[in-house]
Amino acid sequence: MVTEAVTYPTTPTEAAAVKKAGALPYAGGTDLMIHQAENIRNGQCPPMVFLGGVKAFHGITKGNNELRIGPLTTMAELAASAQIPPILSLACNAMGSPALRNIATLGGNICTASPAGDSLPALYTLDAEVKLVSPASVRRMPVHRFITGPGKTALEPDELLAAITIPVPAQELFHYRKVSPRVANAITKVSLAVSLAVDDEIVRDIGIAFGAVGPTVIRCSPIEDVCIGLPLHRLYRDRARLAAMARDSVKPIDDLRSTALYREAVAANLFAEFLETLNHPKP
Template sequence: MVNGYQATSLKEALKILAKESVTPYSGGTDLMIDPEEHATFLFLARISEMKNIIEDTEYLRIGAACTFTEIIENELVPEILKEAAAQIAAPAIRNLATIGGNICNGSAKGDSALILFATDAKLRLVSSRGERVLPIAEFYLGRKKTALKSDELLVEILIDRINLSNYYYKKVGARDALAISRVSFAAILNVADGKIVNCMTAFGAVSDIIIRRPDIDAMLVGKTTKEAKVVKKEYIAAYDQAIIPIKGRISAEYRKAVCMNLLRDFLESNGI
């Protein structure tokens, strides 16, 4: 017997969340791994405000309760996110699992979270007290720890409407389906008028939080490819210091080597 509330509007869901101890349940694919026996669930799948994928002048807004299948099939979603989403688990899980769950899980191995780090996405968190918009990097506090308050729901993910077409993405899992990332890397680099206008990289599954270092990436911004080559060594050295993989089932040495190889390949593929 499963206890729970079937919320049909965001308002209703937030009201329940404010006064009761409930476990938000979107796709349920993470919750089922270790089911809490006496939990009361707050089912989110019928809340239309959390199921939209729309664009406004500033952002692409993805409802947190959108499944990966919905994301893959939506025309507005950038290719980098689609590619990552398509490598998550297997079709049956992608039909249920949601992007909001992947983020709120708090894991640095979340394949969609990596893309949201690389694109500096923001999260719209709403409670009956009000709402706030938090950059994703501030949402993650540590391993399985997030800034989400007990009465808050992640409602939308906001991705800046910048050009994301020149991207680099690689997931390294233990096999080609149903695999948790061992290392993942995403990067975007845009050049305008001969100069790098943005460079955004993120490394997943290597430490407690996805690694996103705009301060290091800034070394390349404003430079021509030729100028970037001059600082390449320094740039790589900075990441070499910044990436300290934690030891897991797979060695830290392996993870580090893959991160550095992919970073170099990303630069080389952009002529740097």
């Protein structure tokens, strides 16, 4: 039988209860419908719970200590938002095509847990957390702990992603690059996100994350540790060594989109390209 019902809850706990009863959460549907296509063709699609009616899942709000983004916020809304760190806007704007960005959501991108998910490297560098709700509980965890493998998350069967939070103030300098065969509607071969906080040209904090070069997004903590406390011109001067470290950090595979060798080389080049932007006049 084709989809029994698309349920339309209006609160997070109602929605989580419907999921607990066996329904598939449905946000923009741009990933879900592709994965369910075979089931739909065979008339065996399970019931779905459409999350669009849950008001608390929409919108962006800024508190004193953190920015809160509802999981139903679309990529187009995020790409146009002046409230969020620019690196997340850039990443969301690099996704799919305008039509897709108008319907695809941040929550769907995170729950799909693809290593090529374009919002993820930015979220990793921003130390984003996810808030999960079930009918009986609420818990939070860093996004890098939430995503446990390709297509795998820490979501329990009765849980929904209810919010994404980013500490404020976030870093103030950002760099984002996505490499793909076309500008639109192309899955990432390699991406790099860097978020930096700098005091008087000295790196106070830095987040570096690569997409599509491992089973999950790879955050490069060893390189971050080397960079913290150094002046920007030293990062520029040491760019060959740091780019080699980037190459060693990634764990790509050969697949239909690219080869491991190409991805390793591109990851190192993308990082070197970022370091080139730090070419300051100081000796």
